[in-house]
Amino acid sequence: MTVMTYRDALNQALREELKRDDSVFLMGEEVAEYDGAYKVSRGLLDEFGPKRIVDTPITELGFAGVGVGAAMVGLRPIIEFMTWNFALLALDQVVNAAAKMSYMSNGQFPMPMVFRGPNGAALQLGAQHSQAWESWLAHIPGLKVVTPGTPADAKGLLKAAIRDNNPVIVLEGEMLYNTKGEVDENPDLIVPIGKAELKREGDHCTIVTFGKMVLVALQAADQLAKQGVNVDVVDLRTVRPMDVDAIANSVAKTNRAVVVEEGWEVCGIGAQVVDYIQRECFDDLDAPVVRVHQADVPMPYAKNLEKLAKPDAAKVIAAVKRVMYLGD
Amino acid sequence: MAKKNTSSPASPAVQGAAAGSSARDTAVGYMHSMLLQRRFEEKAAEAYAIGKIGGFCHLYIGQEAVSTGTLSVLRSDDYVITAYRDHGLALVRGMTPRTVMAELFGRAAGCSGGKGGSMHLFDRKLNFLGGHGIVGGHLPIATGVGFAISYRGGDQVCVCFFGEAAVNIGAFHEALNMASLWNLPVVFIIENNRYGMGTAIGRSTAQQDVVKRAAAYAMIGTSIDGQDVYGVHDEMAAAVERARKEHRPTLVEVRTTRFMGHSMSDAASGTYRSKQELDESMQRDPIQLLKKKMLADGSLTEEHFAKLDEEAKVAAQDAWDFADAAPEPAPEELFAHVLSDGPTADTAGYVEAGR
Ligand SMILES: Cc1ncc(C[n+]2csc(CCOP(=O)(O)OP(=O)(O)O)c2C)c(N)n1
Ligand SMILES: [Mg+2]
Numbered sequence: 290m291t292v293m294t295y296r297d298a299l300n301q302a303l304r305e306e307l308k309r310d311d312s313v314f315l316m317g318e319e320v321a322e323y324d325g326a327y328k329v330s331r332g333l334l335d336e337f338g339p340k341r342i343v344d345t346p347i348t349e350l351g352f353a354g355v356g357v358g359a360a361m362v363g364l365r366p367i368i369e370f371m372t373w374n375f376a377l378l379a380l381d382q383v384v385n386a387a388a389k390m391s392y393m394s395n396g397q398f399p400m401p402m403v404f405r406g407p408n409g410a411a412l413q414l415g416a417q418h419s420q421a422w423e424s425w426l427a428h429i430p431g432l433k434v435v436t437p438g439t440p441a442d443a444k445g446l447l448k449a450a451i452r453d454n455n456p457v458i459v460l461e462g463e464m465l466y467n468t469k470g471e472v473d474e475n476p477d478l479i480v481p482i483g484k485a486e487l488k489r490e491g492d493h494c495t496i497v498t499f500g501k502m503v504l505v506a507l508q509a510a511d512q513l514a515k516q517g518v519n520v521d522v523v524d525l526r527t528v529r530p531m532d533v534d535a536i537a538n539s540v541a542k543t544n545r546a547v548v549v550e551e552g553w554e555v556c557g558i559g560a561q562v563v564d565y566i567q568r569e570c571f572d573d574l575d576a577p578v579v580r581v582h583q584a585d586v587p588m589p590y591a592k593n594l595e596k597l598a599k600p601d602a603a604k605v606i607a608a609v610k611r612v613m614y615l616g617d
Numbered sequence: 618m619a620k621k622n623t624s625s626p627a628s629p630a631v632q633g634a635a636a637g638s639s640a641r642d643t644a645v646g647y648m649h650s651m652l653l654q655r656r657f658e659e660k661a662a663e664a665y666a667i668g669k670i671g672g673f674c675h676l677y678i679g680q681e682a683v684s685t686g687t688l689s690v691l692r693s694d695d696y697v698i699t700a701y702r703d704h705g706l707a708l709v710r711g712m713t714p715r716t717v718m719a720e721l722f723g724r725a726a727g728c729s730g731g732k733g734g735s736m737h738l739f740d741r742k743l744n745f746l747g748g749h750g751i752v753g754g755h756l757p758i759a760t761g762v763g764f765a766i767s768y769r770g771g772d773q774v775c776v777c778f779f780g781e782a783a784v785n786i787g788a789f790h791e792a793l794n795m796a797s798l799w800n801l802p803v804v805f806i807i808e809n810n811r812y813g814m815g816t817a818i819g820r821s822t823a824q825q826d827v828v829k830r831a832a833a834y835a836m837i838g839t840s841i842d843g844q845d846v847y848g849v850h851d852e853m854a855a856a857v858e859r860a861r862k863e864h865r866p867t868l869v870e871v872r873t874t875r876f877m878g879h880s881m882s883d884a885a886s887g888t889y890r891s892k893q894e895l896d897e898s899m900q901r902d903p904i905q906l907l908k909k910k911m912l913a914d915g916s917l918t919e920e921h922f923a924k925l926d927e928e929a930k931v932a933a934q935d936a937w938d939f940a941d942a943a944p945e946p947a948p949e950e951l952f953a954h955v956l957s958d959g960p961t962a963d964t965a966g967y968v969e970a971g972r
Contacts, residue, residue, distance in 0.1 A: 323815035323889060346785035346821040347752045347813060375751065378786070413671030413723070415734040417750035584967065586955050590734030591723035592671060593945045597968070 291474055296466040298440035299329050302447040303367070305476040307337050310365060313451060316343040316352055317369030317406070326371045327407060327466055353379035353404065357386045360402040360456075367451060370406035373422050373460065379404075387456040388431030403450045405459035407466070408436075409501055409551045410588055413595055419588035421552035423500065426458045427529040427561070433482055434458045434529040438503030440470040442526055445480025453482060462501040483527045485535035491519025494609050495539040497562050498549040499525040502600060506549050509605035520609060528558050536562060537569040544575040545612040549605055554582045576612040581605050641916040645925070647689070647846045648911065651681040651904050652929035654705040657714050660933040661704065661721055661735075665881045669941065670721045673750075674735045677705035679876035682903035683808055684709040686849025687776060690857050696766075698746040698759050699778040701736035702808075702875075706778065710745050712738065714936035724943035731946045732954075752813075753779065753786035756805070760792045763801030767864065774860040776804045776853075781870075782813025784827050793868065797834040802860035804853070805868045808843065810875045815889035831868040843873030844901045874898035 293301070307313050315330060321344040324331040334342045345352040349370060356366035370376040376383070383404060390398045410419035427434045433455055437443040443461065450457035488503060489510050498506045503524045510520045521539045525531060540546050546566055548559035559580040566578055584598040610616070638646075658676045665674050677684070684705040688697065699706050707717050712728055720727025721735050729739050729748075738748040746762065749755035759777030766773050783789055784807060796803045807827055811818050818825055831838025837859065841852045849871060856867035876899055878885045886895040911917035948968070952960040 319815055322820075326814070344816060344820060346816075347782050348785050348787070350787055378751070413734065414673055415736055415750065416732075417736070418673070584951060585961065586951055589732040589946070589951065590672060590729075590737070591725075591731035591946045591950075593723075594732065594948070594951050597948060597951050597964070 290471040292469055293440055293472050294466065295437075295440045295443050295461070295468050295470070296327065296329055298444035298472045299447055299461065300331060300333070301472070301474075302444045302451070303330065303333060304336065306448055306451040307333065307341060309476070311341075312363065313365045313367065314341040314343065314359075315367045315369060316345055316356060318345055318347055318371045320344060320369050325369070327463060329461075329466070330369070349375050349379040350382060353382035354386065356402050356404075357382055357390070357400065360387075360400050361390065361398050365401045365451065367403045367405060370404065372418065372463070373406055373408040374418050374420050376404065376406065376422070383426075383432070383456070383458075384429055388429045391455070392431060399454045400456040401454045403447070403457050403459055405447070405450070406461060407463040408460035409462055410583075410595075410599060411463040413590055413592060414588075415590040416587035421550070421583070423460060423528050423550070423552055424557045424561075426460075427558060432456055432458055432529065433527065434460065435482055435527045436460045436500035437480075437526060438465070438500050438524055440468065441472045442480055442486075442524075444472050445478060446482065446526065449479040449482050452479065457482065460500060465501055465504075468504065480526065483530045483532060485523050485525045485527070485532035487521060487535070487539070488524045489520065489522040491521050492543055493518050493520060494545040494547060494613055495521045495523060495536070495543045496547050496549060496605065496609065497523045497525065497536055497539075499528055499558070501551050502549045505600065505602050506605055509602040509609065512602065513606055513609055518609060518613065518615070531561065531565070533565045533569060536565055540566055540570040541573045544573050546574075546578045547581060547605065547608040547612055548578060549581040549600060549608075551600060552583055554580060554585055557582055576614065579608040579612050581608050644907070644911050644916045647685050648904070648907055648917070648922070648925055649929070650685040650689075650709050651846070651907065652926055653714065653932060654681045654684065654708050655904060656926070656929040656933040657708060657717070657936065658704055660937050661718070662877075662881065664718075664721065664937060670735065671723070672734050672736075673701065674721070674881040675702040675879065676875070676877045676881070677702050679899070679902070680808060680810065680843065680873045681705055682846040682849055682907075683778070683806070683843045683871050683873055686846040687806065687853045689850055690854045691774070691776065694744065695773050695857075696744045696746055696762050696775040698755050698762065698775065699748065700752070700755065700780065700783070701748060701750050702780070703736065703738045703748040707738040707740070707745060707748070710740070710743050712740050712743060712745065714932050715939040716740075718936035718940040719943050722940040722943065723945065724940055725946040725950070726939070726943045730950060732950065753783040753788035755779070756783070756788050756792035757795070759803050759805070760796045760801060763796055763803035763866070764799065766802055767799070772802075772861050774802045774804060774857050776806060776857070778806045778808055780813055781807050781809040781811065781818055781827055782816065782821060783807075784830060785821060793830075793834045793836065793866070796866040797836045800864040801866055802864050803866045804856045804860055805866065807868070807870045808873055809870050810873050812875070812879070812890060814879045814883070817889065828868060828870040834868075836866055836868050838868040838870070840870040840872065843871035844903045844906055846903060846907055874901070876902075
């Protein structure tokens with residue numbers, strides 16, 4: 290085990306998989322000479338050369354399509370979006386091509402490719418640059434969507450994504466890149482797609498979360514513990530396919546649940562989680578499930594409004610107390 | 618309902634440049650306009666460094682002759698739209714330094730109520746249609762503005778600014794094709810500073826002579842030196858006239874240099890652009906070029922320049938002081954303007970519910 294940043298964990302995953310399989314290549318804006326807009330691909334150009342680490346023009350739709358074409362004929366592309374906000378321009382290729390090619394061709398053309406990059410808000414980047422797209426992407430049959438919240442999961446899930454024979458969306462976080470954690474350096478280890486992890490155990494309430502909100506939930510859990518409230522933190526890690534058993538097992542134990550996500554409420558991932566809970570755990574519940582999410586507004590720039598709009602530990606704590614019928 | 622506005626005054630901020638004023642007034646107006654942008658942004662950089670401005674902040678320093686020269690030919694009922702590198706254009710169009718700085722500081726008095734930030738400056742009264750953050754995203758919008766002008770039978774013009782790296786995104790092709798096909802009064806202005814973030818044009822663009830693309834849309838294309846404010850003025854006057862009178866769009870490439878990094882989080886030179894290259898380009902500072910010309914033709918003295926410069930610095934400091942003291946947006950603003958029907962939720966209730 291080595292302590293490293295989320296950024297370095299991703300970098301290590303890329304390096305190991307590029308080394309392992311020469312059909313893997315990385316393509317995107319500023320990934321090569323600039324080392325990546327967020328330096329995730331640092332050093333890869335030097336090590337693997339410009340054939341495999343490819344800088345593109347600002348043409349998201351175009352290079353996403355290049356990835357699809359290359360995957361159709363046997364390569365394993367990793368397409369980096371500088372941020373997922375810009376991937377909106379490429380959604381036609383992601384949704385209409387990558388997600389459907391296997392099905393439309395009756396399995397003749399699998400899509401062994403990865404679309405990755407930072408998702409969600411950082412700090413004061415304003416409305417067009419602060420958006421979390423998990424639920425949009427998870428809506429699409431034919432895609433897998435992973436949302437690592439820790440360095441170990443970042444490495445393991447990215448490796449699994451690269452090895453997967455389907456299009457896998459990897460949603461990273463600008464605010465996560467500098468966070469640190471223990472990572473296994475064994476190049477054969479992966480984190481399986483579709484498996485949640487119990488990041489913390491407690492009997493009183495379940496917090497279901499993923500991605501950037503894992504850290505927020507853990508912070509909330511720490512503070513709650515000081516007040517005698519112990520929570521399970523179920524980190525989904527993959528939002529499609531979702532590990533329903535992990536959710537149900539926890540809720541069966543605690544009888545209460547809070548779902549925390551970075552994005553908007555309406556038709557969010559949390560709505561899907563609540564649906565699974567009401568189906569699988571109806572008789573277990575002692576309280577309605579409460580959701581924590583971004584305010585239902587485009588992200589404002591002003592610092593005070595942005596803070597108000599974002600989910601944070603205080604909001605998670607308030608939600609847990611609500612489902613436990615505890616006052617302040 | 619065609620509303621003809623042929624007698625509207627020139628853009629308010631480039632005073633002295635209006636038709637009929639003396640050559641000397643015009644030159645002084647240009648100088649004032651460029652100095653204001655320069656000193657304002659130097660202040661903004663200072664404020665960014667100490668955390669008073671957050672997020673992304675893209676400075677225009679080095680490109681000021683483009684905004685000053687172009688907007689000097691516009692009428693106040695014409696339209697301006699640009700990308701995220703928008704402070705200079707906003708100031709030249711007539712936003713006050715106070716309202717722009719307040720926006721950068723995220724204050725309620727900002728031109729977008731503090732909700733837009735550096736990349737999203739808007740002012741409806743000045744027909745300033747933003748500040749847009751997605752590369753190329755505003756080009757079809759400019760075509761749409763041209764469509765509306767034509768639809769109403771007006772004779773306004775829309776000028777649309779974007780970087781050279783934006784010519785590679787699909788929206789560029791789609792926007793220019795429609796503008797030409799439908800004879801729309803739009804001037805598409807490529808501010809070619811040769812870099813899109815850390816990527817030199819030669820590494821992103823097959824046809825580096827970007828103005829050649831005009832031919833693909835049967836559009837007139839011209840290429841000019843963006844450091845010479847007079848040259849910019851003259852070429853833009855022709856393009857704007859073509860749009861206004863002949864309803865034909867033009868593609869203008871303006872060759873310029875950004876003296877700073879792509880944004881505040883990026884060094885001016887180093888990995889992707891050599892210091893030597895930047896130093897050479899900076900020899901052609903648009904302010905210094907104009908100053909030299911004016912000193913030579915006697916329209917400016919060193920003392921007058923110092924006075925203009927001091928005025929610009931005072932205005933920038935005043936903007937800072939104003940923004941710094943201005944209140945943040947009220948919490949109720951969180952849900953205001955999501956839709957035009959009024960607030961979509963009650964902030965107090967939202968806070969109380971602990972969401
Ligand atoms: C669609 C899209 N992709 C990527 C980005 C990130 N990005 C912001 S500015 C920029 C470079 C643009 O360069 P250019 O068009 O030359 O304008 P300049 O910054 O030089 O003014 C990039 C890649 C973005 N904002 N939008
Ligand atoms: Mg550029």
